[in-house]
Amino acid sequence: MDARPRTPTLTAIRGGSDERDRLLDAWLPAVVRWCAHLGGPGVDAEDAAHDVFIVALRRLDRLYDPSQTAAWLFGITRRVLAQHRRRAWVRRWVPGLTIDSPDPARGPAAQMVGSETSERVRAVLAQLPVAERQVLLLCLVEERSDREVAEMLEIPHGTVKSRMRRARARFLEIAARSGLDGEDA
Amino acid sequence: MIEDREHQDDMRAARLLASLPDATPAAVHRVRTRVLKGPVTAHLPVVRGLRLVGVGAFAGALAAAALFAVRTDIERSQIVVPVPVAFTLDATQGWAIDGSIPNVALSYTGSGTVGGTSDAPRITWDSGLLNVEVTSDKGVRLAVTTKEAEVRVIGTGFSVTRDALGTRVDVRHGHVEVDCGDEATRALTAGAGVTCLPRSAAGLLGRARALQAANAPAADALEALDRGLAVVGPQPAVRDELNARRVSALYALARHGDAIDAARAYVSAGGGTRQAEMVQIAAASAQALGGCGTAAPWLLEAGAIAVEACR
Known part of the structure; x- marks a missing residue:
């Protein structure tokens, strides 16, 4: 499954509302997916994806090379998700603090039609560290090359490979404990 | 044998992960609508009220921390879509900080191109000598890539020479990481150098x-x-x-x-x-x-x- 955006983005960031629309068309599904799969408990993927694009459109002047759009957007997504995780932590642990949170029914996690298997896979994924979730998502779901993932995560090429080995082993181990073996998916 | 095993594990993991549902068109449409409304922050978490029940100074400190944590740095200004910049380095140029890459000074005899972002510029160096000075403590994550090597740096000075022998990296001060495309990443400090051999x-x-x-x-x-x-x-x-x-x-x-x-x-x-x-x-x-x-x-x-x- 190649889940990467298929629309070219080279002209989509040249300015103007039409071009901005094209950027959104090209990258919104990917960003929502990143937020849904990497956000973790308590993080609303739609809110996070919205914040990613608000930041991205404001900082578009810092993107020199359109071919780096994926890495640039993924970097923003990571930082926004970290912010949202902190907020989720606050919501869970600070007594007496009531925060106006979005209606959970509107989140893509709830909107995505989830089979029983997908829910179990999601639970397995949630048990992995964020860094390992990232490499699994980019390498195995989006089928990106090691070098591409290294650019997106801003880590050396060798680290992607070693992190991928650890992530895969841990993912399959937890999946096996949960009764998933990769044949029944 | 090991590669076969890894490939099989990849396939098993990929099959499981493939069951994760993708973003629905409805969810994507909702986010798109919100983004296009302009300065949308209505859905960002805001503190509706603080009910500090039976707490003293400790709880107050926690609440202050919470307020800090939920503060958003997203401005409520209009969205501006400026034109991005990509440029080419060619021939010879003296030391200059011309704003092309903030906090990075270059001198070079050769050719290459600059891409990436201002926080993380990426220079693709084709041939010749490139001298780089990165202002420290500015958070600039510069990467210089050649066919043989990738150099990553935060605040340092170094040179990259690419010729028929390969790519030579010499560090004047600070430290850099050099990835020659093999498994090991080399950490170089001031005075050290490494030559990454061609791979083709x-x-x-x-x-x-x-x-x-x-x-x-x-x-x-x-x-x-x-x-x-x-x-x-x-x-x-x-x-x-x-x-x-x-x-x-x-x-x-x-x-x-x-x-x-x-x-x-x-x-x-x-x-x-x-x-x-x-x-x-x-x-x-x-x-x-x-x-x-x-x-x-x-x-x-x-x-x-x-x-x-x-x-």
Whole structure:
């Protein structure tokens, strides 16, 4: 499954509302997916994806090379998700603090039609560290090359490979404990 | 075997992950609508009320921390869509901080291109000498890539030279990480340097040529040639030249037996453009091993004049 955006983005960031629309068309599904799969408990993927694009459109002047759009957007997504995780932590642990949170029914996690298997896979994924979730998502779901993932995560090429080995082993181990073996998916 | 196992594990993990649902069009549409409304922050978490129930100073501190944590840095200004910049480095330029890349100064003799973002600029260096100074403590994550190497740096000064020998990285101050495309990433400190060798057969042939032209030790050239032969694909011209230069390097190292074997393989394979030269080198090696008698078969192949010359 190649889940990467298929629309070219080279002209989509040249300015103007039409071009901005094209950027959104090209990258919104990917960003929502990143937020849904990497956000973790308590993080609303739609809110996070919205914040990613608000930041991205404001900082578009810092993107020199359109071919780096994926890495640039993924970097923003990571930082926004970290912010949202902190907020989720606050919501869970600070007594007496009531925060106006979005209606959970509107989140893509709830909107995505989830089979029983997908829910179990999601639970397995949630048990992995964020860094390992990232490499699994980019390498195995989006089928990106090691070098591409290294650019997106801003880590050396060798680290992607070693992190991928650890992530895969841990993912399959937890999946096996949960009764998933990769044949029944 | 290990690769097979890893591939199978990849497939199993990928099958499981494939069951995760993708973002629905409805969810994507909702986010898009919110983004296009402009300065949308209505859905960002805001503190509706603080009910500090039965708490003292400790809870107050926690609430303050919470307020800090949920503070959003997203401005409520209109969205501006400026034009991005990409540019080319070419020929010669002195030291300059011209704003092209904030907090990065470059001097160079050669060519390359600049991309990435202002926080994480990426220079793709094609050939020549590139000197880099990155202002420290500005959070600039600069990467310089060549075909052979990737250099990552935060606040330091270094140079990258790319020529036929490969890519040489020298650190003047600070520290950098160099990835030569193999498993190991090298951490270099001030005064240290590393040369990342070419990885393609043609690149390694170029390195061997440059070494031989510079009268470098024949063993270094032989190493490059052997590496090139290990990775060469269906490129008859490159393979032919690698083999021919290997025979020459073996002769220079006085490994006459190996030189004769390599020359014989070259000649018997046929089709090479340097048959005559290989025969001559084999004859010279054979003569060095056992005199004109030993060299006779090769001398005969090289022609009667050569036989006479040996006597």
